[in-house]
Amino acid sequence: MTDRRRSPVEPEWIEPEACSLGVRLQILHGAPFFAGLTHAQVESANALFRERGFRPGEAIYYAGDEATTLYLVAVGKVRLLRHTPDGQAVLIDILTPGDYFGHLSGQSGETYPETALAHTSTCALGIDSADFRGLMAQYPSVALSVLDATHERMQAAHAVIQQLSGHTAEQRVAFTLLKLAAKLGEPGDLGLLIQMPLSREDLAGMAGVTTETASRTLSQFTRAGYIRSGRQWIALRDADALREIAGE
Amino acid sequence: MTDRRRSPVEPEWIEPEACSLGVRLQILHGAPFFAGLTHAQVESANALFRERGFRPGEAIYYAGDEATTLYLVAVGKVRLLRHTPDGQAVLIDILTPGDYFGHLSGQSGETYPETALAHTSTCALGIDSADFRGLMAQYPSVALSVLDATHERMQAAHAVIQQLSGHTAEQRVAFTLLKLAAKLGEPGDLGLLIQMPLSREDLAGMAGVTTETASRTLSQFTRAGYIRSGRQWIALRDADALREIAGE
């Protein structure tokens, strides 16, 4: 059922301190947000950002903190989650380099509606949200890129809502695996490997099921030959079969 | 249990044909999107829109149609829903005047990911998405307003995801009622009346439960004195109690 080999997931190779200026410019240039800008324009924008490194598990901010900053993921993976009053955590999204999170509106005095945790060693670029708004007002192409990204994530959220409403646990797990693979998948010997340490609990939090149900479902998928998995990793061997189960 | 009176929900008083030019300018001016523009600028933007009237239940577009147009709700209510391959429909959102829906990106050749239905008599203003992008590029304040609206709706979608993951049917129904009341509620004799014809099936579709469960839960809330309801209408009498149940 479970592979004996060591986790095939490659650890992030950077140290938080490697969040250097060279990386910054490269990231900012590569980010779709600044695609339409000249080199000089990106450099002037760069001056408004400051980099921050986070260790795995470290909090970038907590839900309820006063919201002041917008972040861009430069290196690493960030988990966005919401808490219920009784302590249960729901994993809303996993962000990868190029994604933004944090405070976007111009209003001050608001609080973050969710918690952001570094899932791996992470370098994030932070900018005061008012400054970022200034950038968007100055360069409409930036505003349009951010809008596209936001709109796309809203659609993705709607797809999740659709899955959570009236689909079975098996379907939701399959859907979640496909979603993760689309974002983080890397082809290899084992199949399409989800490039990130991923516990059963993480997966369960995304699929809206319990850890035990997630584990049982994965065992079943493994028996059927659709996936391979081990401690903190999953690889897809038959994505089409999973797509079939997920119901499109 | 159920009130004997006729539905206290006022029908929308407009005919689709009443989607007139006077209404258009008023709507566009009132829309937060164009808040920062001069009268003349709004009028020139207005030239790009064309109004369309829809009867209750009529489709504005179907999922899978080629996506070309962005719409603004001028009058009425629009339901956004997604279909599963097996025909089940999930109600993603209900839109009211001022909200946008449809195709936002500059890409052509895409399809709508969801279906939009007029829930009441509706007047919508349509604009070619490329033209709208032009407007946003020309007036950054418009782009920022649209971004704010989108971001807000993404957050709302995240809140729904949180509810659907790991909350009970009772909690989800309570949450859905509060959400609807916040958007459509009108104080009156009966309490906070949800100003819209709303069947048990609609509510169930939003809360991710079956019609029967929705009905049972509403009966229970009625017995407890938290709500009043009848055919196609619901009014909240004790929103705090519902908030308590929903878990914040």
Added chain:
DNA sequence: CGCTGCCTTGATCTTCTTCAAAACGTGTGG
């Protein structure tokens, strides 16, 4: 080599869906 998390598996129990039928309201046509 033993400790600490993670993962798996089993048994039980609660919740919600499903299936079925009856009651109710609303609008219609006589």
Added chain:
DNA sequence: CCACACGTTTTGAAGAAGATCAAGGCAGCG
């Protein structure tokens, strides 16, 4: 104005899906 017919809502009973409770196994690490 009344009676009927249709769609909506309610309620019941049975069944299934998944959560919860509990225990044991396995991997990595000091």
